[in-house]
Ligand SMILES: CC(=O)N[C@@H](CCCN)C(=O)O
């Protein structure tokens with residue numbers, strides 16, 4: 243029987259199907275109890291540290307409210323106001339925090355080759371579970387909530403469903419690559435037919451593409467890459483259009499040391515994005531998908547650029563139930579990793 247006590251949750255690909263299913267079943271149980279108003283104090287007196295290198299609305303609040311509902315406390319840490327900003331190492335930070343609490347949750351997503359490595363180094367040194375609240379490789383608490391939302395909508399057998407994970411135009415900022423990477427890696431585990439679409443230059447990290455291919459062949463699903471948003475939407479059951487940054491520029495950020503260099507990198511990325519303003523999810527494109535298709539987005543969405551108001555506020559959109567599921571999955575991940583099997 244699957245048991246995740248003491249385990250890290252850094253990439254969904256680190257877990258077996260049974261372990262992922264345990265998290266999904268626990269999510270369902272916790273969600274039902276939440277809506278019935280029943281207590282779920284599975285982690286009394288426990289502390290989870292929430293360490294953020296980047297902004298958040300959903301993730302922070304899902305983990306903070308979630309930990310309160312589990313009977314424990316979530317302690318928010320802005321990396322900029324800790325000694326991390328003076329160079330204290332992930333190993334030392336992890337050792338200290340794990341001597342004072344029961345779990346460490348981290349968001350470190352903005353630069354390729356940094357966030358995932360940071361979490362792995364901290365995990366190596368710390369005695370408590372490390373939970374990835376978004377890194378450069380994966381956003382596994384988001385994609386688990388997405389999978390939960392799909393199971394609620396379509397039922398637990400998602401094999402054969404077509405999901406279009408497409409790049410979309412955004413003028414706001416160069417968004418991380420981790421959501422599309424996490425989606426193609428996880429949805430292919432569940433036998434889904436995953437189509438990834440993006441303009442040239444918006445490729446994803448190679449090892450996540452390899453994982454998606456391997457996962458699809460292992461589950462009887464499929465994985466393909468196209469350069470045309472319409473083709474991806476054709477006959478899809480699920481569309482998940484969202485923006486992400488230019489691969490080479492996201493990689494080059496590793497060498498950007500000053501605020502000015504990062505701002506320049508951001509401007510170059512937005513200038514490239516502006517070439518593809520027609521990559522928007524609008525009502526015409528939604529008609530290419532199945533009539534029964536659902537629209538998803540991790541949020542925040544750039545309204546009017548990534549998606550029209552008519553689509554995101556329309557009958558096919560499931561973005562708000564999807565966002566609510568961030569709470570229930572966060573609780574499932576914390577309770578399964580920070581104690582014995584709860585149910
Ligand atoms: C962290 C960030 O700024 N952007 C995130 C939003 C949260 C994840 N769904 C992104 O679009 O990937």
Ligand SMILES: NC(=O)OP(=O)(O)O
Nearest residue numbers: 298299300301540541
């Ligand atoms: N979807 C998501 O992770 O949102 P936040 O960036 O607001 O946490």
